[in-house]
Amino acid sequence: MSTGYPQASSGTGYVQRSSSSGLADVLDVLLDKGLVIDVFLRVSLVGIELVTVDARVVIASVDTYLRFAEAVNRLDLGSAEAEGLPELMRTAPERVAKAATKGVLQGAEEALLGE
Incomplete structure (x- = not known):
């Protein structure tokens, strides 16, 4: 989306300047590409699991997240062996x-x- 605003320059012509991206454009790119923070942390002592943190922070469309989760084999939220x-x-x-x-x-x- 480019709207040109004529701007005076030192020469005889005009410089075309594109408009800045709006919030809607930023959200569209963010939802399309996605932002995923995926953390898996396990603390064990002498073979005994003390703490397990499995956190996912996702800012994306559902389709983008499912593609990410499938790519890194993270669709299964729980372990059968826990x-x-x-x-x-x-x-x-x-x-x-x-x-x-x-x-x-x-x-x-x-x-x-x-x-």
Whole structure:
């Protein structure tokens, strides 16, 4: 969208100046191209997941977002393997004992074999 406004110049001709983009033009480009901020953060300690942050901030048309999500394989919002707190509390002692036993066995192996 270009409307020319005659503007005096130092020569004999006129300089054509295009109009600035309006808010509607900016929104049209933003919705067409899209702006996506996608964050996935997981904090674990000794194999126990403490915090998981899965955030998506999207300023785009639905079509643009679906193309982005499909391209980066982010259409699935939840994990089928995710454990809830009751399951975590039930399996935590077993996991800790298994990790401790594994560490002791590795230490004994290193001591015996001199590695």
